[in-house]
Amino acid sequence: MRSGAKVAIVGGVFLVAATGVGFGAYSVVSGEAGDTDPTTLSAPEKSGPPSADEIARTSKDFLAAWARGDADAAADLTDNAADARPALAAYHEMAHIGEVKLTAGTAAGAKVPFTADATVTYKGRSKPFSYESELTVVRGKTSGKALVDWKSAVLHPGIKPGEVLRTGEASAPPIKAVDRDGTELTKEKYPSLGPVLDALREKYGKQAGGKPGVELAIESGSDNGAAPRTLVTLTKGKPGRLPTTLDADVQAAAETAVKKYSEASVAAVKPSTGEILAVANNRVDGYNAAVMGEQAPGSTMKIVTAAMLLEKGLVGADRKAECPKTVLYQGVSFHNLKMFEIPDGTFTTSFARSCNTSFIKLIDDTKDDAALPKTAREVFGLGLDWQTGIVTKDGSVPEATGGEAAAQYIGQGTVQMNALNMASVTATAKAGTFKQPVIVPQSLDGREIATAARSLSPSVHSQLAGMMRQTAAWGTGAKAMASVGGDKGAKTGSAEVGGQGKPNSWFTGFSDDVAAAASVESGGHGGDAAGPLVAAVLRAG
Known part of the structure; x- marks a missing residue:
């Protein structure tokens, strides 16, 4: 405690008044009556989870020390004092929170919820600041004492590791x-x-x-x-x-759509210009996964693979294409969903029904392990350091060999995408030429906009867009796209994730001059979860 501070303890409420410069009044209200006297604590257990009594006393002591501004004492009651000490000190010194009342709620096991009612004061101006957070009491690994499991979010649930609270002149105008x-x-x-x-x-x-x-x-x-x-x-x-470049109506539709599923993201772009029309997420962590996510996109990646195979003349939309139940490539077995096969179909049929084996059978015929990464970069603009106006991840298709390369053909393995990336892929398939996504006009700052090395040839463009139209008409995307009008096309995707019960659901589609893509973690088949999200956005466009 700083010099000059006086402490009064009344009915379990700690009141601290300080004469030090910039140090306000703090209090903590515990869910437990009576004073806290460290000498009355029983000897801590050496192993096993903390008892209810230990949880109550440790949380009470920690909140009391934090409330009275004693960063050292509070930090010593955590399992990571080195990180907790500067964070607790900064709560007052950098955030200028001059007074705070911390009220503990009812513990749920080792978790103790609490509310913070604080006041922020800076250069004569004050504002109230209230929020809810929680802490967890654990057994110290070396000390055997009951300690608060230190995380940045204990101070405020919005703080992520490495972040700090600061009060002062804003770094940028509103x-x-x-x-x-x-x-x-x-x-x-x-x-x-x-x-x-x-x-x-x-x-x-x-x-x-x-x-x-x-x-x-x-x-x-x-x-x-x-x-x-x-x-x-x-x-x-x-x-x-x-x-x-956003469109308020499309954005509103995207906001409503993602609320149907947890861990859902959607993005929409204008194929003719690359302008971003909407970005929406429904995630517990608040992460902008629609533009920053990095996940395998499943069979939506077949848009890029099909373009590569068409360019090389290895397939044709109306040419016969084998689709067996399974295929073995360099010791790795691949199969279709529910082991289906198409005995006598065209490449369009394989694309529209999302046949994995049709694509993987042709890897050796490309005679180039880097064929897919080249097409992804040179035609679809993936990995070109997009300057959208905000920080985004612009897709990754690294060079690969063997079974890993085969997995890439169907959007698994090391391929990493987000909803914006796949919306852009679909926009390129619709327009025939890559237009780098942007969210503010280039004229605003004169930033350099990425351009792809080449466009799709008229023949490949026609076949690729046509296969997507068939997917929306009678293929795996038909149900989701039934309510969408205009010139429309689609592609479904399901991406397997290790340790996850259901695959991630992916869907991408276009309608006239709007392209959209969505992902839903653990959503299952692409047409079931992500499909309706994309359809809702396309209808609004």
Whole structure:
């Protein structure tokens, strides 16, 4: 405790008044009555989970030390004092939280929920700051004592490892982001756009002509490009107007669609221009997986594989294509869903019904292990360092050999994509030429936009788009696309994930000049979960 602080203990409530500069009043309310006296604690057990009594006392002591601003004492009650100490100290010194009341709730096993009612004060301005969090009490591995399992989220549930709370002048002015027609886009109306608007504000706030205010925000502790996330605004800044390529109607449809499934993401682009029309997520962790995710896309990747095989003349949309139940490639066996086969079909049939073996049988005929990565990069623009206006991951198809290369042909193995990547792939298949996705006009900052080495030839473009149309008409995408009008095409995908009961569901499709893609973790077949999400977005476009 800092010099000059006086402590009063009344009915289990700790009140701390301090005379030190910048140190406010703290209190903690425990769910347990009576004073806490460390000398009355029984000797800790040496092994096994903490008892209910240990959980109650440890959490109470930790919250009391934190509440009175004693970072050292609070940190010593955790299982990682080295990390906890500076974080607890910064809670006051960097975040300027001058007073806080911590109220413990009823423990659920080793987890203890609590509420924080605080006040943020900076240069004469104060604002209340309330939130809920939780802590977990564990057995110390070496000490045998009951300790708080230290995580950054104990301080605030929104803090991720490596992040800090800071109060001061905002790093960027606020923005008034508007869609392509001038409609304002806000986090309140479009919650999924929160990370996007934060990123746009950080990058373009000054260019938009605004003036920064004063706020409490969660900031990255390193220079990783992550945008600060505002928690409390003490002084409002002046927002600058920032145009985006988003479409408010399509975004609204995307927001509604992803709510149907947990861990769902969707993105939409305009094939003729590459303009991003919508980005939405429904995830527990708040991660913007629609543009930052990296997962195997399953059979939606067959769009790229089919383009490569068509370019090499190894297949034709109307030519016969073998589709056996299984196929063996360099010692690795691959099979179709439920072991189906197509005894006498065309390549269009194999594509529309998502036959894995038709694609894998042709690997040796390409005579080039890097054929698929080359097509992904040179035609579909994957891996070209997209400058969309915000930080995004633009897909990865690394060179591979053997069974790993075979897995890539059907969107498994080392292929990594997100919804934006696959929406762009579909946009290229529809337009015939890659247009790098953008979320703000290039004219805003003159950034360099990626261009692909070549377009699809007229013949390949016609066949590829035609196969996608057949998939939407009578193939695996027919049910999901039934409600979608216009010139439409689709491709389904299911990606197996080790240790996961059901595969991830993927779906991508186009309707006129809108292309969209979605993923749902553990969603099963692509047409069942991700398909309706894409259809809803396409209808809105």
